[in-house]
Amino acid sequence: MKKWKKALALAGGMAVLTAALAGCQMKKYEEIPMPETAAKSSYGAEGVPAGEDRERKGSPVAGETLASTASSSREVESSAVKAEITREPAPAMEARDETVYVNATDLNVRVSPSSTAQSVGKLNRGAKLRRTGYSQSWSRIIYQDRECYVASQYLMDLAPDSRQTAAPTSASSSQGGEVGLNSDWKYAGYSKINSGKAILYKAEGENRRNKVVCVNAGHGTSGGSSVKTQCHPDGTPKVTGGSTAAGATTATAISSGMTFADGTQEAKVTLALAKVLKDKLLARGFDVLMIRESDDVQLDNIARTVLANNLADCHIAIHYDSTSKDKGAFYMSVPNVASYRSMEPVASHWQQHHALGDSLIAGLKGVGVKIFSDGKMEMDLTQTSYSTVPSVDIEVGDKASDHSAASLDKLGNGLADGVELFFAN
Numbered sequence: 001m002k003k004w005k006k007a008l009a010l011a012g013g014m015a016v017l018t019a020a021l022a023g024c025q026m027k028k029y030e031e032i033p034m035p036e037t038a039a040k041s042s043y044g045a046e047g048v049p050a051g052e053d054r055e056r057k058g059s060p061v062a063g064e065t066l067a068s069t070a071s072s073s074r075e076v077e078s079s080a081v082k083a084e085i086t087r088e089p090a091p092a093m094e095a096r097d098e099t100v101y102v103n104a105t106d107l108n109v110r111v112s113p114s115s116t117a118q119s120v121g122k123l124n125r126g127a128k129l130r131r132t133g134y135s136q137s138w139s140r141i142i143y144q145d146r147e148c149y150v151a152s153q154y155l156m157d158l159a160p161d162s163r164q165t166a167a168p169t170s171a172s173s174s175q176g177g178e179v180g181l182n183s184d185w186k187y188a189g190y191s192k193i194n195s196g197k198a199i200l201y202k203a204e205g206e207n208r209r210n211k212v213v214c215v216n217a218g219h220g221t222s223g224g225s226s227v228k229t230q231c232h233p234d235g236t237p238k239v240t241g242g243s244t245a246a247g248a249t250t251a252t253a254i255s256s257g258m259t260f261a262d263g264t265q266e267a268k269v270t271l272a273l274a275k276v277l278k279d280k281l282l283a284r285g286f287d288v289l290m291i292r293e294s295d296d297v298q299l300d301n302i303a304r305t306v307l308a309n310n311l312a313d314c315h316i317a318i319h320y321d322s323t324s325k326d327k328g329a330f331y332m333s334v335p336n337v338a339s340y341r342s343m344e345p346v347a348s349h350w351q352q353h354h355a356l357g358d359s360l361i362a363g364l365k366g367v368g369v370k371i372f373s374d375g376k377m378e379m380d381l382t383q384t385s386y387s388t389v390p391s392v393d394i395e396v397g398d399k400a401s402d403h404s405a406a407s408l409d410k411l412g413n414g415l416a417d418g419v420e421l422f423f424a425n
């Protein structure tokens with residue numbers, strides 16, 4: 001990078017002129033005229049985002065500031081020379097020589113790094129490019145053998161799935177795909193912890209199903225175990241024991257979950273599996289409502305359930321059981337207790353819950369996941385008690401289960417197969 005600075009010091013002024021006058025050039029030095037610094041406020045101006053993944057570098061989620069998504073580990077040098085010339089904030093551009101992919105449709109290819117610069121072409125999602133320079137806002141790429149510029153936020157390191165990728169959607173562009181609990185929704189008033197936001201991802205492509213699967217990574221709400229919520233909407237007591245005993249009318253709003261035999265927190269593993277499942281479902285054309293994408297989301301079990309009721313076509317809460325026998329996967333089925341099965345909304349939906357649970361177990365079984373007993377266990381859960389869409393708590397293993405990446409991948413395949421089965425029936 002030292003060489004670059006020297007070359008720049010010599011050629012800086014000329015380069016600005018050259019680029020401004022001549023457009024895309026085969027420049028020999030690492031210099032860049034001033035990029036737009038306001039790209040974040042004009043999200044969408046350079047292209048239509050076609051896919052987002054919060055974990056991929058260079059692919060910020062709508063509404064996030066570019067600064068917050070820029071990799072801090074990147075070595076960035078800026079040009080003091082340039083700053084003097086332009087009297088603008090000095091742009092920072094790193095030399096790169098790497099392959100990147102477009103993650104947008106109609107992404108403008110511009111002759112200089114400015115959203116007002118001449119566009120010499122458009123690129124679509126999946127287009128493979130060689131990037132020779134990078135800044136938070138603009139990337140220099142080779143386009144038709146020339147150096148041109150595209151907005152960095154629409155480039156990613158990994159090739160997007162050729163059929164579809166996730167794109168958060170929301171009425172509020174400043175919030176990306178975040179969705180919160182609407183207090184007008186049925187049963188929302190029973191929730192006590194609901195300041196958090198879920199994230200809705202939409203699949204794209206020819207195989208789009210127009211079905212939203214709520215993927216609820218169990219636990220992960222700090223403070224949730226010290227708050228109580230009503231077990232049943234009608235105030236009747238729980239008919240089975242569980243983490244809260246039968247007969248109770250209130251239960252923990254959301255528990256902290258168990259700890260695996262190897263010391264790993266259940267909440268960490270349910271989150272990892274949820275992310276695996278999200279990607280698989282999106283690839284298969286399902287939209288995904290992710291209840292949680294970090295270690296803490298302030299949404300209790302009722303809030304999560306009501307979000308799913310209103311935004312999803314089914315709800316899958318991912319858990320590992322608190323036994324230590326490596327007994328296998330099962331789902332929590334609706335207790336065969338007349339009073340419970342006749343209580344709304346259970347009465348109208350319990351058979352759908354079972355259909356979903358049975359499908360998921362069949363999917364898991366199909367990929368070779370160990371199944372406990374007949375794949376279900378009766379349990380009076382807050383989730384089930386408030387669900388108005390097919391909804392299950394699935395325990396994919398227990399404290400003794402392997403939770404390696406390979407194991408999560410297998411579980412993800414089984415669950416995704418189960419979702420397909422469910423909607424096919």
Ligand SMILES: [Zn+2]
Nearest residue numbers: 218257319320
């Ligand atoms: Zn759990």
